[in-house]
Amino acid sequence: MSDEQVAAPTNRRRISQRGIATRERILDAANRLMLVRGVNATTLDDIREASQTSKSQLYHHFADKQELVRALVKYRGALVLQRERAGLERLRSFSGLVRWRNALVQANSLNNGKYGCGLGSMALELSDQDEQARSSLSETFAAWEKLISDGLHRMRDSGLLRPDADPEKLATGLMGALQGGYLLANAAHDVAPMEVALDMALDHIKSLLVQPSGEPTR
Amino acid sequence: MSDEQVAAPTNRRRISQRGIATRERILDAANRLMLVRGVNATTLDDIREASQTSKSQLYHHFADKQELVRALVKYRGALVLQRERAGLERLRSFSGLVRWRNALVQANSLNNGKYGCGLGSMALELSDQDEQARSSLSETFAAWEKLISDGLHRMRDSGLLRPDADPEKLATGLMGALQGGYLLANAAHDVAPMEVALDMALDHIKSLLVQPSGEPTR
């Protein structure tokens, strides 16, 4: 969470530490507010107040609201990938996948299913409204899925997963179950459907594990 | 689509056919616009213009924007359930499930994955903003899942599905895969991930079919 590079500006001749910190405060406030209220329902005044800044600072660091939102998409994407990298880069076993599932479920259950996935909710809200944001989000999802599929590849290479299992498709399916789970949990304000959705995906992957006893069946 | 009851008002002493038609036009316009732009990004003036009505009519039929949105939630929910009932009430076989999947995928591919599911996108946008809308959406999802689980129950009762298969959980998982698929397809502007997500769920259900040859395996 305390990663300054994530908020680093794009192109500016000279920038001070103080400026970077302000930019970070703005992005952090936008991140929190827009997760709860959604992008369009969050006003710049909300962000200004929550970030303890002023209008001129908002417009000093971002050309307009759209630019701020696009920066937030990258910011949040970097945070999620950072978190997920920590949880997935050592994935080598089915139980590792279960631990990953448990961590996501537990985090979501702390909110009773509210807010959903920061990336998923932005994706639905922005995809048909801002092509640049959509494509950025799409790349982040791809990178996220790659973290999963890399782990599945490791499992397949080590003989845990059957050779005919398709790590890329499994990763997409798992991400679908995760995002759908977030959505249903958000609608229900209850984490339960997220668990069910994820467990179906995990059961499917389990069925593709090489069985120590007997031949695996279709 | 041309179902007037769906737009029927809640409580009004007297209402004429003309009034009902106007109300329907407003809801229909709101339905179309808010599917594309989202709820918060759609203005009442947009709706007024698209529905060929006037401000006084909007406020004659709905107390305020929130009421209109809540009515739209029910309206859209009724439309989706009507459509899904048609596709699911005779579900009795795995191939029926595949046909259902194909219909949804095909419809979504016509938009190249855009817009997503009318219910899912509203759920993410409104759930943390309007408790009444959230609970209404949650009920609709439950009814939708019931249509699926009823079909799965029929399959289980007829011996197609293994006795230990849990229709309710499978229905939730399938709905999760569907909603997650919609979301990923929307982010990618490509229907492909929706297919992958749904197929993973279908594969899982397939693995729970009673095998004509040999004993089914875990």
Added chain:
DNA sequence: TTTCAATAGGACCAAATAGTCCATAAGAGC
């Protein structure tokens, strides 16, 4: 210490947008 760009404060502006109101038309029931 001086200088000057970067940073910050906050009043102000203009457009968008939700919502009000009143006059008029339409049409159902008597």
Added chain:
DNA sequence: GCTCTTATGGACTATTTGGTCCTATTGAAA
């Protein structure tokens, strides 16, 4: 045909909100 409620048109208002601008302050480099 008369009457009275419903339905409609659209101007108008108030508020919200994105965005501008001018001034002051800070702090790093010369």
